[in-house]
Amino acid sequence: MDVKTQSYVTEAKKEMASPASRTFLDFFLPVLSAVREIGMTSFPDPAAAVERARAIRRSSVDRLGELLETFERNAVKAGARVFWAENAHEANIYIRDLVNRHRIPYVTKGKSMITEELGLNEVLKKNQTPVYETDLGEFIIQLLEKPPFHIIGPAINIPTDEISRVFMEKAGMDSASTDPVVLGQAARNFLRDKFRHMRLGITGVNMAVAETGSILNVENEGNIRFNKSAPGIQVSVMSLEKIVPNLDDALHMTRMLCRNGTGQKLTSYVTLDTGPRKQGEKDGPEELHIIILDNGRSRIYDDIKTREVLQCIRCGACINVCPVFRQIGGYPYGWAYTGPIGKLLNPLLLGLDRTRDLYGACTLCKACKTVCPAGIDHPSMILYLRNKNLAADPVLQGEGSTFAERLMSKTAAFAATRPRTWNTAARLGSFLASKLGPCHPLVSAWTLKRTFPSLPPKTYRDLRKHP
Numbered sequence: 001m002d003v004k005t006q007s008y009v010t011e012a013k014k015e016m017a018s019p020a021s022r023t024f025l026d027f028f029l030p031v032l033s034a035v036r037e038i039g040m041t042s043f044p045d046p047a048a049a050v051e052r053a054r055a056i057r058r059s060s061v062d063r064l065g066e067l068l069e070t071f072e073r074n075a076v077k078a079g080a081r082v083f084w085a086e087n088a089h090e091a092n093i094y095i096r097d098l099v100n101r102h103r104i105p106y107v108t109k110g111k112s113m114i115t116e117e118l119g120l121n122e123v124l125k126k127n128q129t130p131v132y133e134t135d136l137g138e139f140i141i142q143l144l145e146k147p148p149f150h151i152i153g154p155a156i157n158i159p160t161d162e163i164s165r166v167f168m169e170k171a172g173m174d175s176a177s178t179d180p181v182v183l184g185q186a187a188r189n190f191l192r193d194k195f196r197h198m199r200l201g202i203t204g205v206n207m208a209v210a211e212t213g214s215i216l217n218v219e220n221e222g223n224i225r226f227n228k229s230a231p232g233i234q235v236s237v238m239s240l241e242k243i244v245p246n247l248d249d250a251l252h253m254t255r256m257l258c259r260n261g262t263g264q265k266l267t268s269y270v271t272l273d274t275g276p277r278k279q280g281e282k283d284g285p286e287e288l289h290i291i292i293l294d295n296g297r298s299r300i301y302d303d304i305k306t307r308e309v310l311q312c313i314r315c316g317a318c319i320n321v322c323p324v325f326r327q328i329g330g331y332p333y334g335w336a337y338t339g340p341i342g343k344l345l346n347p348l349l350l351g352l353d354r355t356r357d358l359y360g361a362c363t364l365c366k367a368c369k370t371v372c373p374a375g376i377d378h379p380s381m382i383l384y385l386r387n388k389n390l391a392a393d394p395v396l397q398g399e400g401s402t403f404a405e406r407l408m409s410k411t412a413a414f415a416a417t418r419p420r421t422w423n424t425a426a427r428l429g430s431f432l433a434s435k436l437g438p439c440h441p442l443v444s445a446w447t448l449k450r451t452f453p454s455l456p457p458k459t460y461r462d463l464r465k466h467p
């Protein structure tokens, strides 16, 4: 997937001016947040459930190395082949070579953000291997050649008439329809044929269970189960933080993931598999390949402050409550991850220099931190990234401050340590602001979407002196 994080401002302006996006964002995101809240009340003690989930994620990340080794041992014992990929290139080449070795005519995929991160579809396309996305949302955006809009619903914002048009154009639908049932049937007709002859299926991983070497996936459509059970060769791609210590923890995190993602107690399908098909079993692949991807996560792990981001379970709850996402939607983030988690993961994986607008455009309102079942403190990490960028951090590829930023901070530090200078500057500032007014170019970018506050007749210091 192409990296377009530097078009953030342009794309955000486009989305804010689009009436279709506005209607969707104003209506659906509050609905998604509301169903999450209702879902969470189905825990006997929601606060205790969240606390337990946060503790599981913290300890899983703290014990990352040990748990991954245990997982590998148990997965291999169960018959899986485990490949450690240091970066996207190694993972893509492994899959491409597997496809070529077995002369696979096409591959099918279940929904996975990790393969978006890898850019796997583009690599297989160059290899002349067609890729069919089998999740309905992913299938729609693949046909439309659009990036995912939301972690949970990649095509959740696409109007049905646009889907109808592209299905007629590229998926063999006979006549136009905006009926969701008809559209669903058209996708099913198209994909069933691919499923029937599938030889290699690729899926992501929601959780990898160290104590058993098992892979767990949640979904509502059954396509992941198809991709895991029907083809002769199955590839599961996981980022290394997807590990949990044992089945008990995996099941608690599954309950948490489903409620936070879609408000469901459990999704329609929860698939837990250990190794490939055994003798006498009817379903399952003959070969199971598990790719454990690093792609910069060891570097994230090494920094005690950024390590916390690896606790994420990709539930999407933070996205639905984010006031910035509610204005601009998912496209401006320009890469695999969107919303508050995208403001952290994209910069940490791609570098601070080309993602500045992502962690810059945050109000630090803490809504994301409040809902996060994994215990991630997004606002404090965003401040950390901003500081690292200004300090030109070499590990995170910080740019350093501009001349104007240095001048401003030096001037502010100078004035703040000299009360007289500060007072004079404050008076001068309020005088100028009252003379310039809200439409002056110096302040108009700020007042574009905000009401210019009326200036107080007295400063705080004046009030202290003469209350």
Ligand code: SF4
Pocket (backbone or CB within 6 Å): 260, 311, 312, 313, 314, 315, 316, 317, 318, 319, 340, 341, 368, 371, 372, 373, 374, 375, 376
């Ligand atoms: S950061 Fe937290 S709320 Fe956001 S997707 Fe990850 S786990 Fe869910």
